[in-house]
Structures are given as structure tokens and as C-alpha cells.
Amino acid sequence: MKKLLFLLFVAITTTAFAQNQINFESGNFDFLKDQTEVNVQLKFDHAVYQEKNFTEAQYLENREKDITAKKNEAVWKNWIFQWGKFKTSEYLNYFFKGINNKSKKVTFKNDTKAKYTLIIDAKWVYAGWYGGMIGSQEAKLTSDLIFVETDNPSKVVMKLHADKIQGKKMNKDFSWEYGRIAAAYEVTGKKLGAEIKKATK
Numbered sequence: 311m312k313k314l315l316f317l318l319f320v321a322i323t324t325t326a327f328a329q330n331q332i333n334f335e336s337g338n339f340d341f342l343k344d345q346t347e348v349n350v351q352l353k354f355d356h357a358v359y360q361e362k363n364f365t366e367a368q369y370l371e372n373r374e375k376d377i378t379a380k381k382n383e384a385v386w387k388n389w390i391f392q393w394g395k396f397k398t399s400e401y402l403n404y405f406f407k408g409i410n411n412k413s414k415k416v417t418f419k420n421d422t423k424a425k426y427t428l429i430i431d432a433k434w435v436y437a438g439w440y441g442g443m444i445g446s447q448e449a450k451l452t453s454d455l456i457f458v459e460t461d462n463p464s465k466v467v468m469k470l471h472a473d474k475i476q477g478k479k480m481n482k483d484f485s486w487e488y489g490r491i492a493a494a495y496e497v498t499g500k501k502l503g504a505e506i507k508k509a510t511k
Contacts, residue, residue, distance in 0.1 A: 337468030408499025
């Protein structure tokens with residue numbers, strides 16, 4: 311019985327330890343040592359949302375009902391516009407802010423003719439919540455970080471897994487879901503940039 315409890319404790323501790331960090335799955339950063347730029351793409355094809363693993367369509371349907379009931383149609387229209395804008399550009403901008411302040415020698419951009427491309431493939435998104443004076447919960451992002459050859463995307467040179475990376479209260483849009491999620495992208499960038507800086511000294 312004691313052995314079983316010990317193994318259960320180890321399993322729980324190991325799982326908790328693996329969260330909010332970047333875990334290496336294959337490859338290493340050697341390919342970056344002679345590079346100055348890396349292209350970046352975002353993917354959301356198989357992302358699920360919240361604890362119930364909603365599809366994006368389900369999540370947005372729920373948000374529309376909630377926002378129009380508590381606010382009004384105009385607020386919802388602005389919300390869904392911002393949601394699209396953040397997916398298209400702002401998540402990337404926040405990621406760049408996080409990673410480029412850390413990686414130093416290698417600059418991450420989008421639409422650049424770099425030899426390598428980093429694909430940030432979102433798997434699970436927890437949007438957190440905002441409670442004003444009573445407190446808030448930061449967003450969390452789980453994603454695969456896949457480095458591929460830009461001209462041959464099937465050639466994977468390195469793969470990492472960012473597990474439940476927690477954002478921080480660090481931007482003007484934190485009171486909205488997309489702002490909190492953006493913060494999780496920024497922290498993902500910071501953590502990846504720190505790893506690259508260590509590996510490419």
C-alpha cells in the first residue's frame with residue numbers, strides 16, 4: 311500500500327513539474343547557431359478550449375450567449391472582431407515580444423525568408439477569468455513548438471512541447487479573454503527564448 315501511494319505521489323509530482331514549462335521531445339538547438347532569423351507561424355487547427363475541451367466554434371457560441379446576455383450586441387461584435395485580430399496578428403506580436411527579448415542572437419519574425427520556421431501549434435487554451443478587485447485567473451496555453459525547414463515543412467528539425475504555460479497580468483487587454491491568452495503566448499516566447507539563449511551562447 312505504501313509503495314502504491316509513493317508511486318501515485320511521484321506520478322502527480324512529475325505531472326505537476328512538467329506543467330508551465332517547455333519540455334524537449336526531439337532534436338536540439340544546434341541548427342540555430344548560424345542563424346539570425348526564424349520565421350514563425352501560428353496554428354489553431356486542433357485547439358480545444360477550457361476544461362471541457364470545447365471546439366473553438368463551441369467556445370465562441372458560449373461566449374456570444376454570455377456577452378450578449380450580460381452586455382449587448384455591440385460589445386459582442388467588438389469582442390469577436392478583437393478575437394479574430396488577436397488570432398491573426400496580436401498573439402504573434404506578444405510571442406515576439408517575449409522571445410526576442412530573451413533569445414538575443416536569433417530574431418523571430420513572420421513572413422521572413424528564413425531557413426527555418428517555427429510552427430506554434432495550439433493544442434489547449436484556458437482563457438482564465440477577470441474579476442477586477444476580487445482577483446483574476448491568468449490564461450494557460452499548451453502548444454507544440456515545431457521547428458521545420460521553411461522550404462520543406464515536412465522536415466522537422468526539432469520539436470518541443472509547451473505544457474500549460476501560464477500568462478501574467480502584463481497587458482492592457484488582460485480583462486478580456488484574448489488579452490489573457492496573448493499573455494500566455496508572451497510567456498511561452500520568454501521561456502523558449504531563455505532556452506535558446508542558454509543553448510546558443
